[in-house]
Amino acid sequence: MAGNERRREDEIKLEEQEEMKEKEEVSGEEGENPSEISEEESELKKCKEELQACEDKYLRMHAEFENIKKRMEREKEKSVAYAQEQFARDLLPVMDSLELALASIPTPDEGGDEHLAKLREGVQLTLDQFVKTFEKHHIKVVDIVEGFDPNFHDAVMQVESDKHKSGQIVQVLQKGYMYKDRLLRPAMVSVAK
Numbered sequence: 001m002a003g004n005e006r007r008r009e010d011e012i013k014l015e016e017q018e019e020m021k022e023k024e025e026v027s028g029e030e031g032e033n034p035s036e037i038s039e040e041e042s043e044l045k046k047c048k049e050e051l052q053a054c055e056d057k058y059l060r061m062h063a064e065f066e067n068i069k070k071r072m073e074r075e076k077e078k079s080v081a082y083a084q085e086q087f088a089r090d091l092l093p094v095m096d097s098l099e100l101a102l103a104s105i106p107t108p109d110e111g112g113d114e115h116l117a118k119l120r121e122g123v124q125l126t127l128d129q130f131v132k133t134f135e136k137h138h139i140k141v142v143d144i145v146e147g148f149d150p151n152f153h154d155a156v157m158q159v160e161s162d163k164h165k166s167g168q169i170v171q172v173l174q175k176g177y178m179y180k181d182r183l184l185r186p187a188m189v190s191v192a193k
Contacts, residue, residue, distance in 0.1 A: 082182065088139050089184050092177055095134075098127045099175075134177075142176030142187045144169060152176055154186040164192035 105120040134140065142152045148167050153176065161170050169189045176187030 082180065084137060085179050085182065085184065088134075088137065088177075088179050091130075091134075092185055095127075095130055096174065098123060098130065102127060138180045139184070140178050142178055142183070144172055144187060144189070148189065148191050152183060152186055153189050155191045156188050157190045158193045159190050161192040166192055168192050 102120065102123045105116055105123065107120065108114075108117050144153075148155060148169055153169065156173060159170050161168075164170050168191065170192050171190045172187055173190060174185075174188035177184040
Protein backbone atom coordinates (compact mmCIF):
# COMPACT_ATOMS: atom_id res chain seq x y z
CA MET A 1 0.00 0.00 0.00
CA ALA A 2 2.85 2.32 0.64
CA GLY A 3 3.98 1.76 -2.95
CA ASN A 4 0.55 2.72 -4.26
CA GLU A 5 0.54 5.92 -2.27
CA ARG A 6 3.99 6.81 -3.51
CA ARG A 7 2.96 6.15 -7.10
CA ARG A 8 -0.14 8.29 -6.62
CA GLU A 9 1.97 11.19 -5.23
CA ASP A 10 4.32 10.93 -8.23
CA GLU A 11 1.36 11.05 -10.61
CA ILE A 12 -0.03 14.17 -8.87
CA LYS A 13 3.39 15.87 -9.11
CA LEU A 14 3.61 14.99 -12.79
CA GLU A 15 0.14 16.40 -13.41
CA GLU A 16 1.04 19.62 -11.60
CA GLN A 17 4.24 19.98 -13.64
CA GLU A 18 2.33 19.43 -16.87
CA GLU A 19 -0.24 22.05 -15.86
CA MET A 20 2.56 24.53 -15.12
CA LYS A 21 4.12 23.86 -18.54
CA GLU A 22 0.74 24.35 -20.24
CA LYS A 23 0.25 27.65 -18.46
CA GLU A 24 3.72 28.81 -19.48
CA GLU A 25 3.06 27.75 -23.06
CA VAL A 26 -0.30 29.55 -23.12
CA SER A 27 1.21 32.72 -21.70
CA GLY A 28 4.10 32.37 -24.15
CA GLU A 29 1.65 31.96 -27.05
CA GLU A 30 -0.28 35.06 -26.07
CA GLY A 31 2.95 36.95 -26.07
CA GLU A 32 2.32 38.63 -22.75
CA ASN A 33 5.28 39.92 -20.94
CA PRO A 34 5.53 42.28 -18.03
CA SER A 35 5.87 45.35 -20.29
CA GLU A 36 2.63 44.46 -22.14
CA ILE A 37 0.79 44.00 -18.87
CA SER A 38 1.87 47.45 -17.65
CA GLU A 39 0.79 48.96 -21.02
CA GLU A 40 -2.63 47.38 -20.61
CA GLU A 41 -2.85 48.67 -17.06
CA SER A 42 -1.89 52.17 -18.17
CA GLU A 43 -4.42 51.96 -21.02
CA LEU A 44 -7.08 50.84 -18.54
CA LYS A 45 -6.15 53.68 -16.19
CA LYS A 46 -6.35 56.15 -19.08
CA CYS A 47 -9.80 54.83 -20.06
CA LYS A 48 -11.00 55.15 -16.46
CA GLU A 49 -9.77 58.76 -16.33
CA GLU A 50 -11.54 59.55 -19.63
CA LEU A 51 -14.71 57.94 -18.31
CA GLN A 52 -14.50 60.04 -15.14
CA ALA A 53 -13.97 63.20 -17.23
CA CYS A 54 -16.98 62.33 -19.39
CA GLU A 55 -19.12 61.70 -16.31
CA ASP A 56 -18.07 65.06 -14.85
CA LYS A 57 -18.82 66.80 -18.13
CA TYR A 58 -22.23 65.11 -18.30
CA LEU A 59 -23.09 66.14 -14.73
CA ARG A 60 -22.07 69.76 -15.41
CA MET A 61 -24.07 69.87 -18.64
CA HIS A 62 -27.08 68.38 -16.88
CA ALA A 63 -26.85 70.94 -14.07
CA GLU A 64 -26.51 73.77 -16.61
CA PHE A 65 -29.53 72.46 -18.52
CA GLU A 66 -31.58 72.37 -15.31
CA ASN A 67 -30.55 75.95 -14.50
CA ILE A 68 -31.54 77.13 -17.98
CA LYS A 69 -34.86 75.32 -17.67
CA LYS A 70 -35.60 76.99 -14.31
CA ARG A 71 -34.57 80.41 -15.63
CA MET A 72 -36.85 80.01 -18.66
CA GLU A 73 -39.74 79.03 -16.37
CA ARG A 74 -39.20 82.19 -14.30
CA GLU A 75 -39.03 84.33 -17.45
CA LYS A 76 -42.19 82.68 -18.76
CA GLU A 77 -44.02 83.40 -15.50
CA LYS A 78 -42.86 87.03 -15.61
CA SER A 79 -43.90 87.48 -19.21
CA VAL A 80 -47.34 86.05 -18.45
CA ALA A 81 -47.66 88.21 -15.32
CA TYR A 82 -46.63 91.37 -17.17
CA ALA A 83 -48.18 90.61 -20.56
CA GLN A 84 -50.55 93.59 -20.29
CA GLU A 85 -47.80 96.07 -19.45
CA GLN A 86 -47.50 97.62 -22.91
CA PHE A 87 -51.27 97.84 -23.30
CA ALA A 88 -51.51 99.60 -19.94
CA ARG A 89 -48.73 101.99 -20.98
CA ASP A 90 -50.65 102.78 -24.18
CA LEU A 91 -53.78 103.71 -22.15
CA LEU A 92 -51.98 106.31 -20.01
CA PRO A 93 -52.25 109.14 -22.60
CA VAL A 94 -56.01 108.47 -22.82
CA MET A 95 -56.25 108.83 -19.05
CA ASP A 96 -54.22 112.06 -19.22
CA SER A 97 -56.49 113.43 -21.95
CA LEU A 98 -59.62 112.70 -19.91
CA GLU A 99 -58.13 114.43 -16.86
CA LEU A 100 -57.19 117.47 -18.97
CA ALA A 101 -60.67 117.54 -20.50
CA LEU A 102 -62.25 117.41 -17.05
CA ALA A 103 -60.00 120.20 -15.81
CA SER A 104 -60.85 122.41 -18.80
CA ILE A 105 -64.66 122.17 -18.42
CA PRO A 106 -65.87 124.96 -16.16
CA THR A 107 -68.09 124.04 -13.22
CA PRO A 108 -71.40 125.83 -12.65
CA ASP A 109 -69.61 127.80 -9.91
CA GLU A 110 -67.06 128.98 -12.46
CA GLY A 111 -69.73 130.19 -14.90
CA GLY A 112 -70.46 126.97 -16.78
CA ASP A 113 -73.96 126.29 -18.03
CA GLU A 114 -76.14 123.20 -17.67
CA HIS A 115 -74.83 121.53 -20.85
CA LEU A 116 -71.25 121.87 -19.70
CA ALA A 117 -72.19 120.45 -16.32
CA LYS A 118 -73.63 117.35 -18.05
CA LEU A 119 -70.49 117.08 -20.20
CA ARG A 120 -68.33 117.40 -17.10
CA GLU A 121 -70.36 114.69 -15.36
CA GLY A 122 -69.97 112.34 -18.36
CA VAL A 123 -66.21 112.87 -18.53
CA GLN A 124 -65.97 112.34 -14.75
CA LEU A 125 -67.91 109.04 -14.98
CA THR A 126 -65.67 107.87 -17.82
CA LEU A 127 -62.58 108.81 -15.83
CA ASP A 128 -63.93 106.96 -12.78
CA GLN A 129 -64.46 103.83 -14.91
CA PHE A 130 -60.87 104.07 -16.09
CA VAL A 131 -59.63 104.37 -12.52
CA LYS A 132 -61.66 101.32 -11.40
CA THR A 133 -60.45 99.30 -14.40
CA PHE A 134 -56.85 100.31 -13.69
CA GLU A 135 -57.21 99.25 -10.04
CA LYS A 136 -58.75 95.94 -11.13
CA HIS A 137 -55.70 95.28 -13.30
CA HIS A 138 -53.15 96.39 -10.67
CA ILE A 139 -52.36 99.76 -12.25
CA LYS A 140 -52.01 102.52 -9.70
CA VAL A 141 -50.83 106.11 -9.51
CA VAL A 142 -47.29 106.63 -8.21
CA ASP A 143 -47.48 107.99 -4.69
CA ILE A 144 -46.24 111.53 -4.46
CA VAL A 145 -44.28 112.04 -1.32
CA GLU A 146 -42.75 115.34 -0.42
CA GLY A 147 -39.24 114.20 -1.24
CA PHE A 148 -38.03 113.61 -4.76
CA ASP A 149 -37.29 109.93 -5.56
CA PRO A 150 -35.50 109.39 -8.90
CA ASN A 151 -36.88 105.84 -9.02
CA PHE A 152 -40.45 107.13 -9.34
CA HIS A 153 -40.17 110.81 -10.30
CA ASP A 154 -38.75 112.65 -13.27
CA ALA A 155 -37.77 116.22 -12.35
CA VAL A 156 -38.35 118.37 -15.44
CA MET A 157 -37.65 121.71 -13.78
CA GLN A 158 -36.52 123.37 -10.58
CA VAL A 159 -38.43 126.31 -9.15
CA GLU A 160 -37.86 128.81 -6.38
CA SER A 161 -40.21 128.21 -3.47
CA ASP A 162 -40.34 129.71 0.00
CA LYS A 163 -42.89 127.11 1.12
CA HIS A 164 -40.81 124.04 0.20
CA LYS A 165 -37.41 122.77 1.22
CA SER A 166 -34.79 122.01 -1.39
CA GLY A 167 -35.55 118.69 -3.12
CA GLN A 168 -39.24 118.68 -2.24
CA ILE A 169 -41.82 118.26 -4.98
CA VAL A 170 -43.59 121.55 -5.70
CA GLN A 171 -45.99 120.48 -8.45
CA VAL A 172 -46.95 117.31 -10.32
CA LEU A 173 -47.04 118.05 -14.04
CA GLN A 174 -47.97 114.54 -15.15
CA LYS A 175 -48.98 111.56 -12.99
CA GLY A 176 -46.79 108.50 -12.85
CA TYR A 177 -48.15 104.96 -12.87
CA MET A 178 -47.11 101.55 -11.58
CA TYR A 179 -48.14 98.18 -13.01
CA LYS A 180 -47.92 95.65 -10.18
CA ASP A 181 -44.39 96.28 -8.94
CA ARG A 182 -43.02 97.81 -12.16
CA LEU A 183 -42.91 101.46 -13.08
CA LEU A 184 -44.96 102.16 -16.20
CA ARG A 185 -44.19 105.86 -16.32
CA PRO A 186 -42.42 108.12 -13.82
CA ALA A 187 -44.27 111.14 -12.50
CA MET A 188 -43.14 114.40 -14.10
CA VAL A 189 -42.60 116.91 -11.31
CA SER A 190 -41.10 120.28 -10.54
CA VAL A 191 -38.76 120.37 -7.59
CA ALA A 192 -37.83 123.18 -5.23
CA LYS A 193 -34.28 124.53 -5.48
